[in-house]
Amino acid sequence: MSHTIASTLLYLRLTTIKGWFTSRLRRLKQPKYLVGAVIGFVYIYSFFIRNLTQNGPRRPGTGTVAEALSFVPDIVAALLLLMIALNWIVPRGRAGLSFSEAEISFLFPAPIKRTTLIHYRLIGTLTTLVLTSLFLTLASGGWAVSGMSAWLRAVAWWVVLGTVSLHFTATSFVVTRLLDRGVTSLARGALGIAILVLAIGVPLVWTLMSLPAPTQEDLAGLPALARYFETALHSGPLPWLLAVPKLVVAPMFAADARAFALALWPALLVLAAHYAWVLFSAVSFEEASIARAEKRATKLAAFRAGNLRTTALKKLRDPFTLRDSGRPETAFLWKNLVAMGRLFTPRSALVAAAVVAVGCSWLVGADLRGGQAFVAVAATVVLPIVLFLGPMFARQDLRSDLKNSDILKTYPLDGATIVLGEMLAPIAVLSVMTWLALLAVTLLGPGEQIPAYVRILGALAVGVCTPFFCALQLVIHNGIALTFPAWVQSVSNHGEHGLDVMGQRLLFFAGMILLLALGLLPAALGAALTFFAVSWLVGPIVAAPLAWLVVLTILGVEIGAGVRWLGVRFARFDLSSELRP
Amino acid sequence: MIEVTGLSKVFGAFTAVRDLSFAVRPGEVLGLVGPNGAGKTTTLRAIAGIIPPTTGQVRLAGHDLLTDPVQAKRALAFFTDEPRLFDYLTVRQHLNFVARLYAVTDHEKIATPLLEELEIADRVESLPAELSRGMKQKLAIACGLLHSPQVLMFDEPLTGLDPLGIRRMKDSILKRAKAGASIILSSHLLHLLEEVCSHVLILKRGEKIADGTLAEIRARFGNGDANANLEEVFIRATGGSER
Numbered sequence A: 001m002s003h004t005i006a007s008t009l010l011y012l013r014l015t016t017i018k019g020w021f022t023s024r025l026r027r028l029k030q031p032k033y034l035v036g037a038v039i040g041f042v043y044i045y046s047f048f049i050r051n052l053t054q055n056g057p058r059r060p061g062t063g064t065v066a067e068a069l070s071f072v073p074d075i076v077a078a079l080l081l082l083m084i085a086l087n088w089i090v091p092r093g094r095a096g097l098s099f100s101e102a103e104i105s106f107l108f109p110a111p112i113k114r115t116t117l118i119h120y121r122l123i124g125t126l127t128t129l130v131l132t133s134l135f136l137t138l139a140s141g142g143w144a145v146s147g148m149s150a151w152l153r154a155v156a157w158w159v160v161l162g163t164v165s166l167h168f169t170a171t172s173f174v175v176t177r178l179l180d181r182g183v184t185s186l187a188r189g190a191l192g193i194a195i196l197v198l199a200i201g202v203p204l205v206w207t208l209m210s211l212p213a214p215t216q217e218d219l220a221g222l223p224a225l226a227r228y229f230e231t232a233l234h235s236g237p238l239p240w241l242l243a244v245p246k247l248v249v250a251p252m253f254a255a256d257a258r259a260f261a262l263a264l265w266p267a268l269l270v271l272a273a274h275y276a277w278v279l280f281s282a283v284s285f286e287e288a289s290i291a292r293a294e295k296r297a298t299k300l301a302a303f304r305a306g307n308l309r310t311t312a313l314k315k316l317r318d319p320f321t322l323r324d325s326g327r328p329e330t331a332f333l334w335k336n337l338v339a340m341g342r343l344f345t346p347r348s349a350l351v352a353a354a355v356v357a358v359g360c361s362w363l364v365g366a367d368l369r370g371g372q373a374f375v376a377v378a379a380t381v382v383l384p385i386v387l388f389l390g391p392m393f394a395r396q397d398l399r400s401d402l403k404n405s406d407i408l409k410t411y412p413l414d415g416a417t418i419v420l421g422e423m424l425a426p427i428a429v430l431s432v433m434t435w436l437a438l439l440a441v442t443l444l445g446p447g448e449q450i451p452a453y454v455r456i457l458g459a460l461a462v463g464v465c466t467p468f469f470c471a472l473q474l475v476i477h478n479g480i481a482l483t484f485p486a487w488v489q490s491v492s493n494h495g496e497h498g499l500d501v502m503g504q505r506l507l508f509f510a511g512m513i514l515l516l517a518l519g520l521l522p523a524a525l526g527a528a529l530t531f532f533a534v535s536w537l538v539g540p541i542v543a544a545p546l547a548w549l550v551v552l553t554i555l556g557v558e559i560g561a562g563v564r565w566l567g568v569r570f571a572r573f574d575l576s577s578e579l580r581p
Numbered sequence B: 001m002i003e004v005t006g007l008s009k010v011f012g013a014f015t016a017v018r019d020l021s022f023a024v025r026p027g028e029v030l031g032l033v034g035p036n037g038a039g040k041t042t043t044l045r046a047i048a049g050i051i052p053p054t055t056g057q058v059r060l061a062g063h064d065l066l067t068d069p070v071q072a073k074r075a076l077a078f079f080t081d082e083p084r085l086f087d088y089l090t091v092r093q094h095l096n097f098v099a100r101l102y103a104v105t106d107h108e109k110i111a112t113p114l115l116e117e118l119e120i121a122d123r124v125e126s127l128p129a130e131l132s133r134g135m136k137q138k139l140a141i142a143c144g145l146l147h148s149p150q151v152l153m154f155d156e157p158l159t160g161l162d163p164l165g166i167r168r169m170k171d172s173i174l175k176r177a178k179a180g181a182s183i184i185l186s187s188h189l190l191h192l193l194e195e196v197c198s199h200v201l202i203l204k205r206g207e208k209i210a211d212g213t214l215a216e217i218r219a220r221f222g223n224g225d226a227n228a229n230l231e232e233v234f235i236r237a238t239g240g241s242e243r
Helices: A003-027 A031-055 A063-069 A072-089 A101-107 A114-139 A150-180 A185-210 A222-233 A243-253 A257-279 A286-304 A328-340 A346-365 A369-393 A398-409 A415-444 A452-483 A499-537 A540-572 B040-047 B069-074 B091-101 B107-117 B133-145 B163-178 B190-196 B214-221 B230-238
Strands: B002-011 B014-024 B029-033 B055-060 B076-079 B151-155 B182-186 B199-204 B207-213
Touching: A003 A114, A031 A499, A072 A150, A072 A222, A072 A243, A114 A150, A114 A257, A150 A243, A150 A257, A243 A257, A328 A415, A328 B091, A346 A369, A346 A415, A369 A415, A369 A452, A398 A415, A398 A452, A398 A540, A415 A452, A415 A540, A452 A499, A452 A540, A499 A540, B002 B040, B014 B029, B014 B040, B014 B055, B014 B182, B014 B199, B014 B207, B029 B040, B029 B163, B029 B190, B040 B055, B040 B151, B040 B182, B055 B069, B069 B076, B076 B133, B091 B107, B091 B133, B107 B133, B133 B163, B151 B163, B163 B182, B163 B190, B182 B190, B190 B230, B199 B214, B199 B230, B207 B214, B207 B230, B214 B230
Parallel strands: B029 B182, B029 B199, B076 B151, B151 B182
Antiparallel strands: B002 B014, B002 B055, B199 B207
């Protein structure tokens, strides 16, 4: 690599990193990002850094625990070996390095040697892994059993991640060479399985044959079991197979700084060998790199658009016939149901309801108590998940359409109509899912304790409240998206991550919970007051439905006011100025 | 009819458009030109109701955009330089969706010839991802024209079109103008504007520096050359720089 090229690429790398940091710092000028950064820092400090600094370097565990954990390095090395072996078998495409589209545009046509490009990319990957290693060190702080400092553990993480990453790249290079020589994916898969059988299966059988079966004493406790595993990992050919993986993971489990220094050099040698392997593999990586960059750009664009499904789009049939006249909100419901996929149609909902009804009736008729209990418990678990988490994940509303806000705003519709129309699809889908779960619970509920008519009335009451409850949450989610569009991934202003973004997400979640509680409070108070007052005056038979009507009315008013406010906000909303740094 | 009076748009400390007034009568095609950053797109976005103006009034087909936005937008079609389409809707589904929003009755009778005119009739079941950029542009145009708008605004309409597509687009714009539509066309392709536009408005740093028919603009900035083309006029009018 010539000095000029190296310095140019270094300049590119450093300015990119500098630009990233500068843009994050500049963003902190906006109070909402500053608040997010402070909360993110406090969170990381409270949960990770404080533990590291307060507890200081940990002493190796003692007694039975230390004994039980003594075989962990061997287990980790075995897992590493298994992961590498699987990487050889699982079909992969041609060799490709993860260049960005901009890097491909500028660097591929530039007068730069291929090995220089590989150096550039590999160093870039290893640099990125520094941040990942730091994160993993913080996140795994509580697991530390050695006496090493956090910094040394970060280095150990980096060595492991770097070696695995380089090995995977080298694997793809070897595969490409095989493909270029006419070896098909199928043949390679068969070859890989053969290698796996030879490398793992045979030694395993060998080990099992040479190792006595565990006795009652071996299974008596954790230390005994640990000793047995340790013996197993040191029997037959396994020590030989695990030798190199153990070198790689050894720094992670060093007892102290001196042991770490001794373990680091062999691990670095393995890493360097992998680096050289990739560098001197003379295969064509350009084509696959371009394809990979395009695929990543498409995935990123889809993710930013709030669409977690990143596979190729399929033509989706109309969920129902959209007539030319009628409420415009229905058009948004139709559009978003199309986007949600072919499962989300009125017909599918009816079929699902029929399946649940027939299936549950059959379980009751056949007196299959175990099946009944299983389905009832599953439906009971699904209910709160759909009700509370569903609105967060069913994002086919304004959150996924903010990127189209320019075009939405040219439609002859007021903001509230657009907002309500956008929310209808998630409300419908979540309501139907809840109703299906309610149907199962009602049909399979404990008949002895709760009479059927009470179960049916209860299910009807909850079922009618469900769309209101979902709508209230969606008003909150869409309100946050319109107020802080940069917080919402659908319009993420580069899809980047950072302390401020983490803090924002925490704040977002806390805010959502708080707003939901505040939104439900009037309905709960109103219902309670109505119930007790009417119960006292007339009786609970009249009080219960009246309280239920009060809940619906208050939630309806809140949702109406929320949608109206969101409509005004949407009319004034300008995505480009919201995302202006 | 498009009537813009005292339009200004301020982003923080930056004034993107300052006190802009002009009118486009039925049958007129106004070419909006200016150097990069002159405020052309901001002007179009404000007139289309996408961003609220800081001050000023916009009337489309007689309806005030601020006080009666729904009626004003019913007369409008806005075409962005980058076609904005819904990823999961096919060509047919896009038209179905737009027809419902604008209450276009029996929309297929309008859509079919429109798709044939735009030469995408054979792609009705395609998703945007399966269309070329030019075809996406054509789909956006078909969606915009479905409700026969009286006010049309184009922001760089020829981006991504092939030569034949450009020719057809020019014809289409002139056809709509002859039918009585008021049209604003923003583009850097000055020869296109010369062919299509009846009027020109030159913006620089958010301010109007010239407004009138092509002949009037030539007379003002042509240095006495009655045959000066719009490019020469533009360079003289803007001083040959963005600043």
